[in-house]
Amino acid sequence: MSARRAVCPGSFDPVTNGHLDIVGRASRLYDEVVVAVLINSTKDGLYDVSERMDLLRETTADLPNVTIDSFDGLLVDYCKRHDLPVVVKGLRAVSDFDYELQMAQMNHGLAGVETMFLSTNPLYSFLSSSLVKQVARYGGDISTLVPPVVAKSLAARFRDG
Amino acid sequence: MSARRAVCPGSFDPVTNGHLDIVGRASRLYDEVVVAVLINSTKDGLYDVSERMDLLRETTADLPNVTIDSFDGLLVDYCKRHDLPVVVKGLRAVSDFDYELQMAQMNHGLAGVETMFLSTNPLYSFLSSSLVKQVARYGGDISTLVPPVVAKSLAARFRDG
Amino acid sequence: MSARRAVCPGSFDPVTNGHLDIVGRASRLYDEVVVAVLINSTKDGLYDVSERMDLLRETTADLPNVTIDSFDGLLVDYCKRHDLPVVVKGLRAVSDFDYELQMAQMNHGLAGVETMFLSTNPLYSFLSSSLVKQVARYGGDISTLVPPVVAKSLAARFRDG
Amino acid sequence: MSARRAVCPGSFDPVTNGHLDIVGRASRLYDEVVVAVLINSTKDGLYDVSERMDLLRETTADLPNVTIDSFDGLLVDYCKRHDLPVVVKGLRAVSDFDYELQMAQMNHGLAGVETMFLSTNPLYSFLSSSLVKQVARYGGDISTLVPPVVAKSLAARFRDG
Amino acid sequence: MSARRAVCPGSFDPVTNGHLDIVGRASRLYDEVVVAVLINSTKDGLYDVSERMDLLRETTADLPNVTIDSFDGLLVDYCKRHDLPVVVKGLRAVSDFDYELQMAQMNHGLAGVETMFLSTNPLYSFLSSSLVKQVARYGGDISTLVPPVVAKSLAARFRDG
Amino acid sequence: MSARRAVCPGSFDPVTNGHLDIVGRASRLYDEVVVAVLINSTKDGLYDVSERMDLLRETTADLPNVTIDSFDGLLVDYCKRHDLPVVVKGLRAVSDFDYELQMAQMNHGLAGVETMFLSTNPLYSFLSSSLVKQVARYGGDISTLVPPVVAKSLAARFRDG
Secondary structure (H helix, E strand, O other), rough: OHHHHEEEEEOOOOOOOOHHHHHHHHHOOEEEEEEEEEEOOOOOOOHHHHHHHHHHHOOOOOOOOOEEEEOOOHHHHHHHHHOOOEEEEEEEHHHHHHHHHHHHHHHHHHHHEEEEEOOOOOHOOOOHHHHHHHHHOOOOOOOOOOOOOOOOOOOHHHHOO | OHHHEEEEOOOOOOHHHHHHHHHHHHHHHOEEEEEEEEOOOOOOOOOOHHHHHHHHHHOOOOOOOOOEEEEEEOOOHHHHHOOOEEEEEEEOHHHHHHHHHHHHHHHHHHHEEEEEEEEEOOHHHHOHHHHHHHHHHHHOOOOOOOOOHHHHHHHHHHHHH | HHHHHEEEEEOOOOOOHHHHHHHHHHHOOOOEEEEEEEEOOOOOOEEEEEEEEHHHHHHOOOOOOEEEEEEOOHHHHHHHOOOOEEEEEEOHHHHHHHHHHHHHHHHHHHHEEEEEEOOOOOHHOOOOHHHHHHHHOOOOOOOOOOHHHHHHHHHHHHOOO | OOOHHEEEEEEOOOOOOOHHHHHHHHHHOOOOEEEEEEOOOOOOOOOOOOHHHHHHHHHHOOOOOOOOOOOOOHHHHHHHOOOOOOEEEEEEHHHHHHHHHHHHHHHHHHHEEEEEEEOOOOHHHOOOOOHHHHHHHOOOOOOOOOHHHHHHHHHHHHHOO | OOOHEEEEEOOOOOHHHHHHHHHHHHHHHOOEEEEEEEEEOOOOOOHHHHHHHHHHHHOOOOOOOOEEEOOOHHHHHEEEEEEOOEEEEEEEEEEEEHHHHHHHHHHHHHOOOOEEEEEEOOOHHOHHHHHHHHHHHOOOOOOOOOOOHHHHHHHHHHHHH | HHHHHHEEEEOOOOOOOOHHHHHHHHHHHOOOEEEEOOOOOOOOOOOOOOHHHHHHHHHOOOOOOEEHHHHHOOOHHHHHOOOEEEEEEEEEHHHHHHHHHHHHHHHHHHHHHHHEEOOOOOEEEHOHHHHHHHHHHOOOOOOOOOOOOHHHHHHHHHHHO
């Protein structure tokens, strides 16, 4: 039964403690978890895709059944190509809800791919990559929001930028 | 890894096509699925618990890895007693969202039990047991909302009642 | 084309300025509007159904194409019996939304009855019959929330009760 | 009574089965329905306005009381110029709700134009032009999401693009 | 300026860590804070009003500018009688939102009383008195959800009950 | 106690009657209120920051305890630098809710700054600066949406532009 493999898709620009909470919990619920960075050619990020993958590799190094990948195009095509029948996502708040449900229903309708939503740890319910970048840009304290390696990288990025 | 067993809890008074959509999809995602009817002593139902379980047994007979049970008390205690690390629930609409997320966060905090939410099939997004009972009470057509055995049972119940 | 007749269903226990805003706007959009009081045997109201209808008749007397009626059972059955292809409802807030959309989708699926939602006048977005009764019970000022005849009736009801 | 004419405004870039569901239902509720494409000079579309109108004309050819038009500027000005007292829109999900209610309240306040919301067919609740374009861009199957002429046009557009 | 006094109204049946978070923060923002228990004659609680007030007194003993009271009738009448121009409430989730905004708008309209909403600490976003009672009834661990004196009282109540 | 000073942050491009409702109510609840215009270098506005501040000064001239300022960077840094322990914001609708609660929780977590939400006057619940600009651009009537000085300025801006 292939349901034992799952994918956690996202932009991860950069990975936050909220992402790691979902990935960590998914890694205890599935035999293998692929964290897949979306390559979005129309939207510039702070980090390029290979940098995002490096930060994900460092921060999930303690989770032996987690691997890092990237994908272009439709998530359902990636899922079918890699035999990943389940998408795992975190739901933070009601503003995530409609869009995520619509995507989940479309992915199920297009390709039978199931999306399993985990409720976000309340500690991280206010957390997003864009908020983290906004705080870091102005030298705010992000040590409780991202792992140390990401905090260090963001500080360097904004100091040099 | 015990994550291959999951529970679908609910009142199921009576089971609808919406419930069966979630149970069927869960049965393809987990090795074993327990459908557990909540025994709620303070709320009268149309069917008693053993009748609800009978209707569930009949309508899931084609799913060999699904079993029917009932529980009293806290869901997390039931999960721990029966080694069920995962709850699977359907999310229909935003009005379900807050309550379900709060329960999921509490169950995770109390006992490490994870709740995985599946998006409801849009065809059943307006469907609930109480709507079905309201329509059936006045002789409305419920043949697309519940399986035939439930439709027949509801017709008899309201004709005799 | 029968779409020129519409029904405004509800409990109207009692009618408020918010209800009258919707009924008045519906009366300008349709040739005939029937305001239909739901007879709900399981829920006690402050006013009985004939009293609610009397208050509706008095407060819509200036709208010649509005008539007052009551119904028992399913709204769609009432609509079919009286050749009313359109239900008009006000949407106040997001908490109305899910339930109303589900009812609308079910009524369309069961009987092809369409529900047209009007956005509530912002002035009345906080207004409901139960809030009005709660304020009136303690002698609060409801003169901006209901028409004078209803304010007078509520004052008498709570003074005598 | 001019309420028998209604307008369905939108971007329609391109028209989907969800749009056609709303337009078709509106055509049964009003004597005449104008589908009006918003000319938005600040936002590039996949199709230009005349192409969107052509696709609308082809896909509503079976609805004799539907005409296709375009407009620039405020919707309420267009409504007043063309004696269209009613706007008909579909509501898909709660994320549409706030914005649409605010626009409806403003259009009513500015010019007395009423907006009637129809609940979207649940089959199309996940559907939007931008999702369709995203799926089509990567060669995904959109045959259940748009009419055949639109599917064909999108395939050609992305093959040639 | 009387705005330096505020009231935190509620049922407090019993007080939770979520309530205490809001009361504590209010006590740092206002010179005096009155915690006012609503006397609701139509709804039975687990604790009677004087017991709820005792638990509130014990758990706010370290906040010198907080006093405990109870009220019957409309909150705005209580506010006017006691010269309390500001109500402070916590907002947990979107399901609280509509009702609370409607009450706030009505209280402002009726009597000029302002409601200031504080965002709930995410740690307590899933917390309510009824959830606490449900967990305690079945012997679940509530030590992170309520202060020790409340946990002890609930344990005694359900052991004896 | 420094809680007697509060800040109303925003873009104010330009100030509307909805903003002035919140600022006016805040000025009755706090000893001093600072209206702080966010300097957002990445987003072009219709008015530059000094023009927005001028319009705010003119329209709050009758409120002696209100001052106008601007800020760059994080709101919490501005609050700490100016000893402003409280942010006052209006909540209009559920679409504001999630984002505002997340910001409030982050600002509290980062720096202990509290956000107090006031419910928007229902009359202004549909109002935003961007809607006002859209209506004004096409010569629509905005006299009930903004103060006269802003209406005049917008008319001149779009006539000359």
